[in-house]
Amino acid sequence: MRIAYLECTRCGEHLSADRPQNVCPKDGGVLYVRYDLASLEGKLRRGDLSGRVASMWRYAEVLPDAKPVTLGEGFTPMLASREHPNVFIKDEGLNPTGSFKARGMSAAVTMARHYGLKKLAAPSAGNAGGALAAYAAAADLEAYIFMPKDVPMANRMECDYYGAHVTLVDGLISDCGRLVAERKDKEGWFDVSTLKEPFRVEGKKTMGYEVAEQLGWKLPQGIIYPTGGGVGLIGMWKAFDEMEELGWIGSERPKMITVQAAGCAPIVAALEAGKSASEMWVGAATFAAGLRVPKAYGDYLILDILKKSGGLALAVSDAEILEATRHWAKVEGIFAAPEGAASLVAYQKLLDTCFFSPDDTVVLFNTGSGLKYLDVLDTKDAQAAGPPASRAIAGIIGPY
Numbered sequence: 001m002r003i004a005y006l007e008c009t010r011c012g013e014h015l016s017a018d019r020p021q022n023v024c025p026k027d028g029g030v031l032y033v034r035y036d037l038a039s040l041e042g043k044l045r046r047g048d049l050s051g052r053v054a055s056m057w058r059y060a061e062v063l064p065d066a067k068p069v070t071l072g073e074g075f076t077p078m079l080a081s082r083e084h085p086n087v088f089i090k091d092e093g094l095n096p097t098g099s100f101k102a103r104g105m106s107a108a109v110t111m112a113r114h115y116g117l118k119k120l121a122a123p124s125a126g127n128a129g130g131a132l133a134a135y136a137a138a139a140d141l142e143a144y145i146f147m148p149k150d151v152p153m154a155n156r157m158e159c160d161y162y163g164a165h166v167t168l169v170d171g172l173i174s175d176c177g178r179l180v181a182e183r184k185d186k187e188g189w190f191d192v193s194t195l196k197e198p199f200r201v202e203g204k205k206t207m208g209y210e211v212a213e214q215l216g217w218k219l220p221q222g223i224i225y226p227t228g229g230g231v232g233l234i235g236m237w238k239a240f241d242e243m244e245e246l247g248w249i250g251s252e253r254p255k256m257i258t259v260q261a262a263g264c265a266p267i268v269a270a271l272e273a274g275k276s277a278s279e280m281w282v283g284a285a286t287f288a289a290g291l292r293v294p295k296a297y298g299d300y301l302i303l304d305i306l307k308k309s310g311g312l313a314l315a316v317s318d319a320e321i322l323e324a325t326r327h328w329a330k331v332e333g334i335f336a337a338p339e340g341a342a343s344l345v346a347y348q349k350l351l352d353t354c355f356f357s358p359d360d361t362v363v364l365f366n367t368g369s370g371l372k373y374l375d376v377l378d379t380k381d382a383q384a385a386g387p388p389a390s391r392a393i394a395g396i397i398g399p400y
């Protein structure tokens with residue numbers, strides 16, 4: 001629907017959505033898209049959704065009014081766990097480009113094309129770059145992507161195949177972000193970094209709509225979300241507020257749980273210290289590439305949501321993540337991204353500490369496909385188990 005205005009999440013300032021905007025010019029606050037939802041009340045009912053397109057664009061009325069750049073993203077399966085009776089796995093690995101980043105980039109590139117922008121730039125831990133490259137290709141726009149030089153091979157290759165301009169950086173995503181910021185004005189790039197433009201949140205918020213719709217409009221007791229920049233967590237929370245305004249749900253909310261890697265856990269540290277913003281994490285290291293975000297731009301939003309929802313943030317080790325990736329594959333038939341498998345580790349810990357009871361309905365987000373991490377997992381497995389001969393594969397026979 002028509003956007004009423006963009007609202008700064010820090011100072012409340014209203015900005016026009018008639019032209020492209022990044023962050024609040026006054027204080028750098030993240031901008032939220034606001035619609036006149038009251039005008040939809042009674043006109044758009046939950047039941048109206050049935051039979052609509054099985055993509056995130058089924059929620060067109062609560063998304064910007066522009067012709068979508070779509071590859072079929074969203075409306076991913078909500079799978080009942082075979083292991084834990086009240087757990088659901090939201091399998092975002094089935095999105096185009098194999099991760100939930102497709103949702104945010106579909107919305108961001110849709111609006112970029114709508115505004116007539118031609119060159120988009122972003123730093124990426126890997127999957128966001130792949131998604132940006134794919135949607136830019138679909139919209140015939142140019143993409144400039146900066147990624148750490150050790151991103152999973154799939155990310156580097158997909159960006160290349162989609163025709164993006166890729167720069168590999170000997171550093172972290174924060175260094176990549178700095179490079180985009182330094183060069184964008186001179187180069188005429190529009191910055192679509194996480195939370196530095198308003199529409200990636202709009203795309204990712206559709207996960208919140210789907211959680212509600214797919215669970216029969218009854219929100220779960222908990223949602224576990226692997227958090228790097230936190231866009232999905234922020235987006236889902238926004239979706240819950242919007243749905244309440246539409247009269248689709250009540251005031252109940254799930255406990256929102258952030259899971260991070262022990263080697264890069266700035267949100268966990270900030271929450272434990274009772275701070276409202278995080279410190280830059282020094283020496284960030286984890287094989288779950290998407291969780292290697294030393295400082296999230298929207299940290300203040302994430303921390304606020306964790307507190308308001310009665311949730312928490314916890315860190316899990318790379319060894320635990322690796323084991324959970326294999327476990328999920330074996331037990332559920334889901335080959336998850338390591339970031340996604342971190343959700344399972346977190347769930348197990350929250351069961352052990354009785355934070356959740358086995359009767360609580362909890363949604364675990366698998367944010368991507370393990371198929372994008374073959375090189376990373378192979379290396380990790382080799383480190384964990386020694387030479388290939390000692391691993392599960394029996395060996396090579398022949399030649400014949």
Ligand SMILES: Cc1ncc(COP(=O)(O)O)c(C=O)c1O
Pocket residue numbers: 099101125126127128194226227228229230231232289290291337339340367368369
């Ligand atoms: C598979 C996967 N999971 C989780 C994340 C973290 O997402 P966010 O930055 O939205 O918190 C990423 C980010 O790159 C990712 O690629």
Ligand SMILES: [Zn+2]
Pocket residue numbers: 008009010011012013024025026027028029
């Ligand atoms: Zn502001």
